[in-house]
Amino acid sequence: MDLRLHILPRWNAAEAVTSLAWEEAREELHEAMSWSSVKRVGKHLRLLLRHAMAKGAIRSVPEIKSPPRELIAAEAKELEPFTRKERDRLLADMRRRGNLRALRCYEVMFFNLFRKSTVERIVPGWIDWTKRTIRVPASKAKNSKARTYGLHPRAEKAIKAQMKENEVGAAASRAEKVAVGGTHHPSPAGNPASPIFGKFDHSNVFWSACKRLGLVRVNAKGEVDRRGLTAHHVARRTAATLLVDAGVSTKDRMAAGGWESIEAAERYDLGEQVERSRRALRKLR
DSSP: OHIIIIITTTOSSGGGOOHHHHHHHHHHHHTTSOHHHHHHHHHHHHHHHHHHHHTTSOSSOOOOOOOOHHHHHHHHHHOOOOOHHHHHHHHHHHHHTTOHHHHHHHHHHHHHOOOHHHHHHOOGGGEETTTTEEEEOGGGSTTSOOEEEEOOHHHHHHHHHHHHHHHHHHHHHHHHHHHTTOOOOOOGGGOTTSOSSOSOOOHHHHHHHHHHHTSSEEOTTSOEEOTTOOTTHHHHHHHHHHHHHTTOOHHHHHHHHTOSSHHHHGGGOHHHHHHHHHHHHHTOO
């Protein structure tokens, strides 16, 4: 995905990649993603360049520096979740204003802890409606490991609503083609291998709603203090934090979020860590 979305559109040949070009691209990439994600793109770029050198396409691999560790760590600390009330206000605003596709995407992210990239790739063939499960294949998973998740009722309802909308749109398209005497081609809407949501970017819908609802602060110059929120990943972070607040065990949270390590799941345990420290300090005499 990094190759197709972030690397090939910038450089059409390996020799076009230089250390300076990467430094500039790194800053531009950070405007739309976290430093951690920029680091991942750099890693994939290095692998591509090493392959190009092995094939004789370039003589040497330019230095592709990762963002400083301090920037990544500082940004990670700044990220914040929504409270349950804030989450519900955001979703209600999207429904009220008719941003239904955005609403459905966010419901799947908020209630099944899925990343934006996972929601974009969901196809009907992944879903077992009888068992109410969704299986993400290894080729589409971030960690390249297949995993089956339970399907939350809110996420299930959102997916079904989007599939219905896709079918309605496909039917209208078929009718229009027949009306003008065109050739009808099978619609991807009914294809079990065709993405239900496909690529999306609801950043504008998200930030407009946040400003309207007072979920972010705007100063006199019109500058927005985003208080550590991110347009899409906030859903996963919020869901993980709410599970901690609800007292869900670490193992269960690991299963829900697809985390393979306790450390990854416990990144969202900040409130619990504070409470543990208080319990410990109360024992001091």
